[in-house]
Each structure stands twice: as structure tokens, then as C-alpha cells.
Amino acid sequence: MKKIFVGLAAVFVLLAAVGAGAFWWVEQAANQAVAAPGAPTVEFTVPKGTSGRGLGALLASQGLIRDARVWRWHLFRRGKFSPKAGRHPVSPSMTVAELATALEDNPLPDDVPFVVVEGWRLRDTDAALTAAGFITAGAYIAAASDPSRYTAPFPMPSGGTLEGYLYPETYGVIPGKLDVEDLIQRQIDAFAERFFKPNRDAIAKSGRSLHEVVVMASMLEREEPVPDQRPLVAGILWKRVDKGFPLGVDATSRYALAQWNDRREFLKRLRDPEDPYNTRHRKGLPPGPIGAPTVESLQAAMEPKSSEFWYYLHDAEKRLHPSRNAEEHEALRRKYNVY
Structure with missing residues (x-):
């Protein structure tokens, strides 16, 4: 009997030692962050309806904690835990306790979509952001007028703005907390991912600089509404x-207008031979891009389609009509009443 008692006592001592060791390990793990202090902040989303215990696996999978068991132990020790569904700014340099506290705080406001329309100029995007209440007027233009503030895998335009390099698509923005420079950097990144990186070698082989391609693409975006027709138009314009022939792209004369469709001011500019963007009078490309081109226009500018045509026009239905010479072009003008 005495031997049995001694054996049971030994077992209890062993279990107590194991339990103490496990307790010590869990406590140590709960007080040690995954990363050193100063690790970048990331967003962690608490899904609606997820239990506190269920967050452990998500936190571990995103590298914010080492072991979901440590998370469950902390919640057991903590008692009441009420995470709020939504996005939370956290860091792998937080302890388990700090993470739990952060997830009980109010989540970040939800993003709302902001659409940068194809062909928009900097001033158009600035006006739309202002009208939506995201910025004060002029803030976007000012931020886009200093390319040195941003990083890109391609050569930035020197001495000018980022016109043409800010990709047009839908971006999520947070009302009341819009960082204009962050939005512009995201647009630059989108330009790089959508066009530059996949076509780096093709651009080099095209015989044109990236800036020339962007300038041409910005005109194509405004000139030809049908993407499949843009390579043909690009071939005519590059030719x-x-x-050494003037391009005759009237969209360039609209570039400096306060309102793109201001016909009276547009006609004045068409008659102004001193306007650097007047491609009826001046040869070569305009001084810079006239808006934000899509990848379809950029591809067309980089890979134009050769043809026998030298001119083109659009009828009232926006259908393209190319022509081989001035006589054919004038005949098409009369036929479709395009002047």
C-alpha cells in the first residue's frame, strides 16, 4: 500500500511539474511578440460572426502569433473578450495581449470606391476628388507635380508632372483620411504592374521611349473609342x-481647357499657332501626355499597325473611317459632314 501511495505521489509531482512547465511556456509565449519592435503595421480583418477562439488560427496564418493554442490560453486567462468585426491596424511586434486589445477597438472605416476615368487629366481627377469631399481643391495636382516624391521601376518624367503615368481604374479610399500621395503611389504601382513590367523588353525594342509611348497612348485614349481600332490609328499617327507631318489630333487642343467640352475656347485654341498643344499647326508629338491612358492604348502605341492610310475621321456614330490621301479624306468629310 505504501508503495502505491509513493507511486501516486510521484505521478502527481510529475504532472504538476509538467503543468508548471506548460504554464511557464504559455505565459512566456503570450508575452513575446513574433517580431521585434518597430515591425510594419498591417491590417487584420475580423470576419463577422467569428468567435474569439476562432481568430487564433487566422492570426497564426498571417504571422501575427506563433501558435493558436497560446491565443486560446490568453483568452481563457483574460475572460471576457469582444472583438469588433472589420479591419484593424496591428503589428507582429504586438504581444498576444496587445493584439487582443487592438481587436476590441473600433475597426478602420470601410473603403469606398473612387473611379479614375480613362483619359482623365490631373485636373479632372483633382476636381472629382474635391467634389467628393476627399481633398481640398488643387491638392492632387500639387502632389502629382513633384515626381521625386514617388518610386517607380521606370524613369519618371523630369521637370514636369505625372500626367499620363497615373493609371485609371477604381481605387478604394477612406473618406476623411485620404492620403493623396498614397493614392498617387498606388496609381504609379498600377501603371507599372499593368503595363511597364510585362512590356519592359517590348518597349525597349519598339524604337520609342516610354515617355513617347505614354504621350501617344494618351492621344489614342481620346481619339479612338474602340480599343481594337487603336493600333491602326497609332500606325497612322506614328507615320x-x-x-514630319502635323498630327492634326484635335484632342490635344482641349488639354489646357478648364472644361474639356468648352467648344468656344476649343475653337480659339485650334486657331492659335502658338499653342504648343496645337497639333494642327505644330509637327511631332505634343509636349506631354494629355490624360491617363489605359493598357489597351499603351499597347497600341507600343505596337502600332502598319497600313496604307495617312488620315482618319469618325462619323456621327463614332465609327472610324481611314483614308489613303487628302482627296479621300476630304470626300469622307463631305460624306459624313465632319468639319
Whole structure:
């Protein structure tokens, strides 16, 4: 009997030692962050309806804690835990206790979509952001007028703005907390991912600089509404550039207008031979891009389609009609009443 008692006592001592060791390990793990202090902040989303215990696996999978068991132990020790569904700014340099506290705080406001329309100028995006109440007027233009503030895997335009390099698509923005420079950097990144990186070698082989491609693409975005027709139009325009003929792209004369469709001011500019963007009078490309081109226009500018045509126009239905010479072009003008 005495031997049995001694054996049971030994077992209890062993279990107590194991339990103490496990307790010590869990406590140590709960007080040690995954990363050193100063690790970047990331967003962690608490899904609606997820239990506190259920968050452990999510936190571990995103590298914010080492072991979901430590998370469950902390919640057991903590008692009441009420995480709020939504996005929370956290860091792998937080302890388990700090993470739990952060997830009980109010989540970040939800993003709302902001659409940068194809072909928009900097001033158009600035006006739309202002009208939506996201910025004060002029803030976007000012931020886009200093390319040195941003990083890109391609050469930034020197001495000018980022016109043409800020990709047009839908971006999530937080009302009341919009960082204009962050939005512009995201647009630059989108330009790089959508066009530059996949076409780096093709651009080098095209015989044109990236800036020339962007300038041409910005005109194509405004000139040709049908993406499949843009390579043909690009071929006509590049041929006119190379042979020293004026482009005759009227969209360039609208670039500096306060309102793109201001016809009276547009006609004044068409008659102004001193306007650097007047491509009826001046040869070669305009001084810079006239808006934000899509990847379809950029591809067309980089890979134009050769043809026998030198001119083109659009009828009232926006259908393209190319022509081989001035006589054919004038005949099409009369036929479709395009002047």
C-alpha cells in the first residue's frame, strides 16, 4: 500500500511539474511578440460572426502569433473578450495581449470606391476628388507635380508632372483620411504592374521611349473609342510623326481647357499657332501626355499597325473611317459632314 501511495505521489509531482512547465511556456509565449519592435503595421480583418477562439488560427496564418493554442490560453486567462468585426491596424511586434486589445477597438472605416476615368487629366481627377469631399481643391495636382516624391521601376518624367503615368481604374479610399500621395503611389504601382513590367523588353525594342509611348497612348485614349481600332490609328499617327507631318489630333487642343467640352475656347485654341498643344499647326508629338491612358492604348502605341492610310475621321456614330490621301479624306468629310 505504501508503495502505491509513493507511486501516486510521484505521478502527481510529475504532472504538476509538467503543468508548471506548460504554464511557464504559455505565459512566456503570450508575452513575446513574433517580431521585434518597430515591425510594419498591417491590417487584420475580423470576419463577422467569428468567435474569439476562432481568430487564433487566422492570426497564426498571417504571422501575427506563433501558435493558436497560446491565443486560446490568453483568452481563457483574460475572460471576457469582444472583438469588433472589420479591419484593424496591428503589428507582429504586438504581444498576444496587445493584439487582443487592438481587436476590441473600433475597426478602420470601410473603403469606398473612387473611379479614375480613362483619359482623365490631373485636373479632372483633382476636381472629382474635391467634389467628393476627399481633398481640398488643387491638392492632387500639387502632389502629382513633384515626381521625386514617388518610386517607380521606370524613369519618371523630369521637370514636369505625372500626367499620363497615373493609371485609371477604381481605387478604394477612406473618406476623411485620404492620403493623396498614397493614392498617387498606388496609381504609379498600377501603371507599372499593368503595363511597364510585362512590356519592359517590348518597349525597349519598339524604337520609342516610354515617355513617347505614354504621350501617344494618351492621344489614342481620346481619339479612338474602340480599343481594337487603336493600333491602326497609332500606325497612322506614328507615320505622320516620322514623316514630319502635323498630327492634326484635335484632342490635344482641349488639354489646357478648364472644361474639356468648352467648344468656344476649343475653337480659339485650334486657331492659335502658338499653342504648343496645337497639333494642327505644330509637327511631332505634343509636349506631354494629355490624360491617363489605359493598357489597351499603351499597347497600341507600343505596337502600332502598319497600313496604307495617312488620315482618319469618325462619323456621327463614332465609327472610324481611314483614308489613303487628302482627296479621300476630304470626300469622307463631305460624306459624313465632319468639319
